[in-house]
Amino acid sequence: MLYRFLGLFVRFVLATLYRWRVVGRERIPLRGGCVVVANHCNFFDPIVLGAAVLPRRIVRFMAKAEVFTWPVLGRLARWLYAFPVRRGLPDRQAITTAFNVVREGHVLGLFPEGTRHRDGRLHELRGGAAMVHLATGAPIVPVGLAGTERLKLFRFPRVVVWIGEPLVLPDTEKMSEKEAIAAINIVIRQGLEDCLARARNLQTKGKRRVVGA
Numbered sequence: 221m222l223y224r225f226l227g228l229f230v231r232f233v234l235a236t237l238y239r240w241r242v243v244g245r246e247r248i249p250l251r252g253g254c255v256v257v258a259n260h261c262n263f264f265d266p267i268v269l270g271a272a273v274l275p276r277r278i279v280r281f282m283a284k285a286e287v288f289t290w291p292v293l294g295r296l297a298r299w300l301y302a303f304p305v306r307r308g309l310p311d312r313q314a315i316t317t318a319f320n321v322v323r324e325g326h327v328l329g330l331f332p333e334g335t336r337h338r339d340g341r342l343h344e345l346r347g348g349a350a351m352v353h354l355a356t357g358a359p360i361v362p363v364g365l366a367g368t369e370r371l372k373l374f375r376f377p378r379v380v381v382w383i384g385e386p387l388v389l390p391d392t393e394k395m396s397e398k399e400a401i402a403a404i405n406i407v408i409r410q411g412l413e414d415c416l417a418r419a420r421n422l423q424t425k426g427k428r429r430v431v432g433a
Contacts, residue, residue, distance in 0.1 A: 222299050223270075223278055230271040237376045238367070241422065242272045244383030250276065253322035253358045254386070257349050257408060259342055259416055260331035261369035268368055269329055270300075272381040279329040280321050282314060282348075301326075307334070315351070322358045332408060340369040342412055350404035354397070359386040360408060364415030366423045382419035387411045 234240040248256070256279060258269050270279045278301065285304040288294040303321075305314035321328045330352070332345040353360055367379035387407050392400035 223301065224274065226300070227271045227274040230267055231274065234268065234271065234379060238371075238379040240268075240367075240379040240381065242381045242383070243418075243422065244385075245273065245276055247383050247385050248273055248276050248327070248361060249359065249386070251325065253325050253328070253356060255322065255328045255330060255349050255352050255358050255360045256363055257330050257332050257360060257412065258363040258365050259412055260333050260336050261338055261340060261365065262336060262371050264371060265331065265336070265365055265368055266302075266329060268365060268379060268381065269363060272363070272383070273327065277327045279327045281329040282318065315348075318348070318352055319355050322352055322356045328352060328358075332405070332412070338369055342409065342416060345405045345409055347401040347405065349408060350401040353389060353404060354392065354400055360389065360404075360411075361386050362408065362411030362415045364412065364417070364419035366416065366419035378423050380419040380423040382415045382422065384411055384415040384418075 248254070256269065256273065258265065266281045270281070273279050280301040280303070282305040283297050283302040285306045287297050288304045303314065303317045305311050318328055330349045332349050333343045334346045337343050349360055352358060362384040364382040366382070367377040370377040371379065389407055390403045392403060395403060
């Protein structure tokens, strides 16, 4: 209930201040476990992505473990279905939780780059999303976020979210785990690059309409 209420509030703010647009929400599976992956530029990316998928599904995100030690944000994170991960360490508990989120039929949100990059470029991908797919068989849906790299306090760039089709992933049955993760990451990267390019193209068109109005 709190998640949906806050999501609606965020959607109102984004629509009012950031002239946001979401394309492809219908491509998120209506039921069953899946993994939603996106590029990562800003602390607010999980909020933007979660709001974009509403009201279709609720997205459960990993969040750095330090957040859960903060009095207000830590409690809020748990209320919003986030779960902790210790960055830079082989956190088996977080990995098991991620697998269970998908196996229980929920949507798992991941940022495969692992950390934020304010330059707006797509950086090297880590293996988390690929590992979840290998363990659960869940579909992976790529998402491009355009504009959040310039989102700051009292700065209001246009934000566009482009949700792509579930990825067609390679047959990894005869591959080692390392080879399988690498092969899946190639497809994830292609999907993210395509969605990000489409989001930026739509964002640019929106700017032109505003300038010419």
